[in-house]
Amino acid sequence: xxxxxxxxxxxxVQEGDSAVIKCxxxxxxxxxxxxxxxxxxxxxQLIIDIRSNVGEKKDQRIAVTLNKTAKHFSLHITETQPxxxxxxxxxxxxxxxxxxxxxxxxxxxxxxx
Amino acid sequence: xxxVTQTPRHLVMGMTNKKSLKCEQHLGxxxxxxxxxxxxxxLELMFVYxxxxxxxxxxxxxxxxxxxxxxSHLFLHLHTLQPxxxxxxxxxxxxxxxxNEKLFFGSGTQLSVL
Numbered sequence: 001x002x003x004x005x006x007x008x009x010x011x012x013v014q015e016g017d018s019a020v021i022k023c024x025x026x027x028x029x030x031x032x033x034x035x036x037x038x039x040x041x042x043x044x045q046l047i048i049d050i051r052s053n054v055g056e057k058k059d060q061r062i063a064v065t066l067n068k069t070a071k072h073f074s075l076h077i078t079e080t081q082p083x084x085x086x087x088x089x090x091x092x093x094x095x096x097x098x099x100x101x102x103x104x105x106x107x108x109x110x111x112x113x
Numbered sequence: 114x115x116x117v118t119q120t121p122r123h124l125v126m127g128m129t130n131k132k133s134l135k136c137e138q139h140l141g142x143x144x145x146x147x148x149x150x151x152x153x154x155x156l157e158l159m160f161v162y163x164x165x166x167x168x169x170x171x172x173x174x175x176x177x178x179x180x181x182x183x184x185s186h187l188f189l190h191l192h193t194l195q196p197x198x199x200x201x202x203x204x205x206x207x208x209x210x211x212x213n214e215k216l217f218f219g220s221g222t223q224l225s226v227l
Binding site: 004009031032034036042043044045046049051089093094095096100101102103104105106 | 117153154155156158161169171203212213215216218219220221
């Protein structure tokens with residue numbers, strides 16, 4: 001089955017700086033890679049996703065890149081703001097009809113004002 | 114609000130108690146899920162229901178018993194739990210049970226087993 005590793009486990013940046021979170025996956029057949037954001041005490045919410053036929057996707061200050069050869073994908077947040085502080089989870093999913101998404105352990109991002 | 118509601122938000126129970134967690138979605142989704150979230154660990158998929166039929170049981174102990182009476186409601190019945198079962202239990206739904214479907218999560222039930 002799929003195994004997802006996420007690094008770092010904690011990340012602290014100054015407001016306005018960029019933050020990068022990296023994930024690796026084990027099964028080369030995985031083809032869907034979402035990122036979820038979970039603010040303290042709240043539910044995880046999808047913020048961006050990428051499919052294996054695309055190398056990069058951007059949505060305002062967040063972007064995700066995918067390297068299929070190396071089997072890793074990254075979340076990039078530019079011009080960070082305090083409200084970006086949260087736990088971010090990456091996930092990888094195989095093209096099977098069961099939505100058995102494998103999640104990373106999460107990265108706690110703190111943006112200092 | 115994402116349309117997925119979980120009750121209760123917090124639950125404290127003894128190891129001999131029986132309790133139930135409830136999840137409700139009004140998004141018209143066909144698939145519903147139970148996940149376990151423990152500190153510093155990946156979200157763990159427990160059960161999947163598609164059109165109210167269980168399609169996945171991810172090697173979950175029998176002290177956790179799911180029930181899905183219809184596509185909008187999902188329960189997790191708890192019986193003789195262990196302290197290591199203390200965690201945040203998240204319900205989620207998606208339009209279909211497919212590998213690239215967006216998951217809509219509830220706010221979770223924070224469970225403490227004494």
